[in-house]
Amino acid sequence: MRATRRAHRFGNWAATATRHSPWEDALGVVAGVTLTAVGIAILGSLGFLTGGMAGLAFVAHYLTGWNFGLVFFVLNLPFYALAIGRMGRAFTIKTAFAVALLSLMTGLSADLLRLAYIDPLFGACLGGLLLGFGLLALFRHRASAGGVGILAIFLQDKFGWRAGLTQLAVDMVVLVTAFAAVSPRAVAYSVLGALVLNLFLAINHRTDRYLAA
Known part of the structure; x- marks a missing residue:
């Protein structure tokens, strides 16, 4: 009875054939955030950035x-209103945890990971790919890294728009602002990383291919 009341308070967290357990x-x-x-550490070590809220945070940082x-x-704080109002408490709780953990990891990244050398072209592609894998893991567990991810999942659930394509459109706008912070060369590599990230999501994140929530 107590477990039932707790589940009702925080949303449906029960494990079923099509629903992940807590x-x-x-x-x-945790795996997705890691x-x-x-991916963010690799891009940051090269002086590149990405799209979404992470891209804006990179611009502010630089x-x-x-x-x-x-x-x-x-x-990411303003997007929680959309999350809890449209996506439910369970999604909001998991996303808030993911954002807090990601903020902590990236804030301590200089102490956790140091890269001596990475080729810029390879680094842009690898960083974008790791971000894609990480966000895919979060999406498939009904969470996101906040910001645009919340909006992308909402639009996919409500209108069927591909989350990856939504993120790609927003990311391109964000990357245009990057010219105020980094060189055109760095922006070009950042665009490449964003393309790898979002095309990976567009291909792999589809509700008709993955049913678990």
């Missing part, structure tokens, strides 16, 4: 020197 969600979110953090993780966390 334990599976926790492992999936892959995303490594222009002001503010801590990336803290800026990323603050930028």
Whole structure:
């Protein structure tokens, strides 16, 4: 009875044939955040950026020197209203946990991961691919890395728009603002990374191919 009341309060977290258990969600979110953090660390070490809220956090970091993780966390706060109003409490709780953990990991990335050398072309592609894998893991456990991810999942659920294509459109707009913070060469590599990320999501994140929530 107590477990039933708890499930009712925080949304439907029960494990079924098409629904992950809370334990599976926790492992999936941690794995997704870890892959995303490594992708961000690679891009950041090369002076590149990506799209979405992470891209805006990169721009603010490069222009002001503010801590990336803290800026990323603050930028995501307004999107929780959309998440809890449209996507439910369980999605919001998992997303809030993912954003907080990602902010912590990226804020400590200089102490957790140091890269001596990585080829820019390879690094842009690898960073984008790792971000794609990380976001895919979060999406498949009904969570996101906040910001555009929340909007993309909402639009896919409501209108059937591909989450990857939605993110790609927003990311291209964000990357245009990057010219104020980094060189055109860095922007070009960042665009390549964003293309790899979002095309990966557009191909692999489809509700008709993956039924578990």
